Amino acid sequence: MRDMTEPRWLNADERRAWLALVSINTLLPAALDTKLHTAGKLSLFDYTVLAMLSEAEGRFLPMSELAARSSASLSRLSHVVTKLQKRGWVERRPHPHDARVTTAHLTEEGMATIVELAPGHVEDVRDLFLDALTEQDVLDLARIGEKVVGRLDADHWILREN
Amino acid sequence: MRDMTEPRWLNADERRAWLALVSINTLLPAALDTKLHTAGKLSLFDYTVLAMLSEAEGRFLPMSELAARSSASLSRLSHVVTKLQKRGWVERRPHPHDARVTTAHLTEEGMATIVELAPGHVEDVRDLFLDALTEQDVLDLARIGEKVVGRLDADHWILREN
DNA sequence: GGGGCCTAGTTGAAGAATCAACCACGCTGC
DNA sequence: GCAGCGTGGTTGATTCTTCAACTAGGCCCC
Structure with a gap:
């Protein structure tokens, strides 16, 4: 049963x-x-x-780790990897020591694709997003963003120390 | 043709x-x-x-205005309104003075639904998001967020003065 | 060494989003 | 008064995402 007292509506800044x-x-x-x-x-x-x-060492990752790093469900990832596999960009291989695990490997073609696309993509990220911000804004956003991520998922991979 | 000079990769804070x-x-x-x-x-x-x-005056809006306020394409909105219409929460009506325009009207049942859901939703927004932040964070985020929105869409409705 | 539970991953069906094609109306200029 | 263009909106096909069900291997422990 939900608390029936009057909810705290958002104030102007919260709403913004x-x-x-x-x-x-x-x-x-x-x-x-x-x-x-x-x-x-x-x-x-x-x-x-x-x-x-x-960016992964050896250019492969277990499906569940890849899912964590792309913030996706395993199901979603599985469908997408199937698609990428059909395009020849990714391969699935069994894990040598744990038969439950599937690892996704980036192929040469996959690597070539991302190498080709990356500069344009980074430029787009700057153009659409980062260029709107000052250095201080970027710092503030990183701090605030990581707080929010931590609340949504305390073990999220971007918060890992390393 | 894209500029072929070395792209400016993201630095650590930008990446964060x-x-x-x-x-x-x-x-x-x-x-x-x-x-x-x-x-x-x-x-x-x-x-x-x-x-x-x-929240709209008279509880109705032209489809295109509603699309703007929900940051959606007209196509997406049209499909969704059809769905909401089937559930009895929204009605479509022709605009009296411009026959191109369709207005979406919130029905009594639709209003009842949102009145019922709103307190819980606001609580969830606080719980998942706002409660992670200090007042200063909220202020910073509002400022930064609006900058980014402005870059993505200079005429976005949340930036309108009124 | 076998029952029960947890982790890893896949699959198919159902619902949602996008895209391109399209219709209808309004405005402008001739 | 009608040709042409821009606006407002809908639709259907394709693609994506989610959800629930399921397979299968590992681990614990009696």
């Missing part, structure tokens, strides 16, 4: 912050999606998956 | 800010979606559409 976040949330991925789609027929999520693999 | 934003972007809507889905079988986007109508 909330509306801005929701708007960014729909606008930014949409803009990057269309950019990436015209550049290389892939979505921001596809790109993220390839990018995470390309 | 970017990764945090992308993570929030997938985690937050997903969490609110499941909350709203168990509370009332609707998505965050459905909720937003109803909320925007409930």
Whole structure:
């Protein structure tokens, strides 16, 4: 049963912050999606998956680790990896020591794709997002963003010390 | 033709800010979606559409204005309004003076639904997001968020003066 | 050494988003 | 008064995402 006392509605600044976040949330991925789609027929999520693999040691990761690093469900990832596999960018292999685990490997073609796309993508991220901000803004946003991520998922990989 | 000089890769803080934003972007809507889905079988986007109508004068808006206020394409909105219409929460009516325009009206049942859901939703927003932040964070985020929105869409409705 | 539970991953069906094609109306200029 | 263009909106096909169900291997412990 929910508490029936009068809820604390958002004040003006909370509302501003909330509306801005929701708007960014729909606008930014949409803009990057269309950019990436015209550049290389892939979505921001596809790109993220390839990018995470390309940065991993040996260019492979267990599916569950890849899911964590792309903030996706295992189910979603599995479907997407199947698609990327059909395009020859990723391969699935069994894990040598734990038969439950599947590892996703970036192929040479996959690596070539991301190497080709990365400069344009970084430029788009700057153009659509970072260039709007001062250095101080970037710092503030990193601090605030990590707080929020920590509340949503205390064990999130971007918060790992290393 | 794209500029072929070496791209400016993200520095550590830019990367932190970017990764945090992308993570929030997938985690937050997903969490609110499941909350709203168990509370009332609707998505965050459905909720937003109803909320925007409930706050509008006369509880109706032209489709294109509603699309702007929910940061959606007209196509997406049209599909969703059809769904909400089937549930009896929204009605479509022709505009009296411009036959091109359709207005979406919130019905009594629609209003009742949002009145019922709003307190829980606000609580969830606080719980998942705002409660992680200090007053200063909220202020910073509002400022930074609006800058980013302005870059993505200079005419965005949340930036309108009034 | 076998029952029960947890972790890792896949699959198919159902619902949602996007894209391109399209219709209808309004405005402008001739 | 009608040709042409821009605006407002809808629709259907395709693609994506989610959800629930399921397989299968590992681990604990009696």
